[in-house]
Amino acid sequence: MPNEFDLIDHIVATLGDVAAGAGVALGPGDDAAVLTLPPGCQLVVSTDTLVAGRHYPEGAAPDAIGYRALAVATSDLAAMGAAAAWAVVSLTAERLERAWTAGFAEGLKRAAARFGLAVVGGNLARGPQSVTVTVHGHLPHGAAITRAGAKTGDAVYVTGELGAAKLALGDVERLRELSFADLDDGEPPARYWRPTPRLAVGVGLRGVASAALDISDGLASDLDHLCQASGVRCEVEVSKLPVAAGCDPLMAASGGDDYELVFTAPPARAEAVRRLANDTDGPITAIGTVRPATNGCRRTAWFQDGKAVRPAPGYRHF
């Protein structure tokens, strides 16, 4: 088995260009990376761990794992309205071989190139397989979009379509066995392994959205977080949800792993939202309205054709 330092060299060589980039004064290979933020900007930081057999199928293709791990973490930058800049990646695995780690690095590289990120450092350790990615972005001072700004009367929007990842998870064997090269864009397995962080939408939402977050555990669960942080209720009409072909709307409402954005914006910004959908790779769909919290209830009320319904709860780690 190759030693740790040879493997790290091999990973860095595989990363090639994406180990450097804008603002990278010192990339992988020292005790730490040294990075230069654009003037007038704040730093935005988020970390995510994916555990084999829990957050993705054990034994899946290494490039698929690398791609997805970076995409999932980067989605949090999109949700804040940040531009993506740098990532550090910690890989833990029982048995690491050159071919496997090179495949993993290849997946990281494709994702990093796609999202405009540099991979500036990391860690290799022996242990049960998991990947922790910490992503760094930036935005103009004070421009961050939090979960806490939704106001009564705002519209509720989601990007893209919901439910494709949930559909893909219906056939875990296929997710495990697919080679990354064979993924068909737009098909559920590709949507699962290659989610698209909505970075351009996030940047466009600065000064437009009143609150935003990304949908990782499922819209039903995540929208409740927005309600709690903003001290509001949301009313959502299930029939308005943009849903992947073949997916039941209530299932799409509770299924996670799509990494679309849900956000709120005042009625006066509806035209700006429409323009943003045109300027990016939209769609953006209005699905409901922000209401005052009643009796301290800061949750989402779901309706289907005027009748109250209840999506299954979202993904819980415990």
Next chain:
Amino acid sequence: MPNEFDLIDHIVATLGDVAAGAGVALGPGDDAAVLTLPPGCQLVVSTDTLVAGRHYPEGAAPDAIGYRALAVATSDLAAMGAAAAWAVVSLTAERLERAWTAGFAEGLKRAAARFGLAVVGGNLARGPQSVTVTVHGHLPHGAAITRAGAKTGDAVYVTGELGAAKLALGDVERLRELSFADLDDGEPPARYWRPTPRLAVGVGLRGVASAALDISDGLASDLDHLCQASGVRCEVEVSKLPVAAGCDPLMAASGGDDYELVFTAPPARAEAVRRLANDTDGPITAIGTVRPATNGCRRTAWFQDGKAVRPAPGYRHF
């Protein structure tokens, strides 16, 4: 078992003051943290993973694990000459209970308060126990101390004493069973669970040291990295090593986990190094000299009383 979001709330409540701090515009609880770097500074980022049963004894006290995980990661900031600022912490465990996670958060809190760090975010996931900490520091533009600047004729120094953690690892049962409150400062188990990142020394070495790194895998292994990065050889006299009471010098040279710094500085800066040892909680000990790489050999040559010796190789993860 409590749900993920209740546990996160409980951890953040336990962290209290250390979840905020200088430059923290938005701490835990949103999709990402928002941070403000001091003007004119670069960002310094490093990530480290500790796996239960591999990097620390399985079943150890949660506060000890939390403290050590933060200390180990922060040591990389010291090695770059950075001031410590912020950390994000990803905890993975099979069974999480309130008492355990609160203990873990208590350990993080003590370490963060000690090192002047804010814990601004993290991740909780279910899986085999491990902790990944990503630390963020800053330093004036261009002031980073890398591994690559050592020059022929420079002196080689180490901070503190070596070997205490290695001694502690001689009794893993005791390391596992000790309660964090019972650790005696200065005793080997305390040195293992509560390493001291040499942050003040690191900051003082800006403009003084020609190269630096922290000793995680053992001086013998880590000093070779400095040799490789700088394209030099180092000659070290084992009898000059500052060694913990009861530890053989050759064992101290190969034992890891002490998180002291090894650095090089030109002879003209010897007085500055002496002053720094006085101004910080020293000691700093000269242990050898930088030589030209001969025949492409960029490694450390070890001597004991003038005779060539060879420490055991350092810790390898694979």
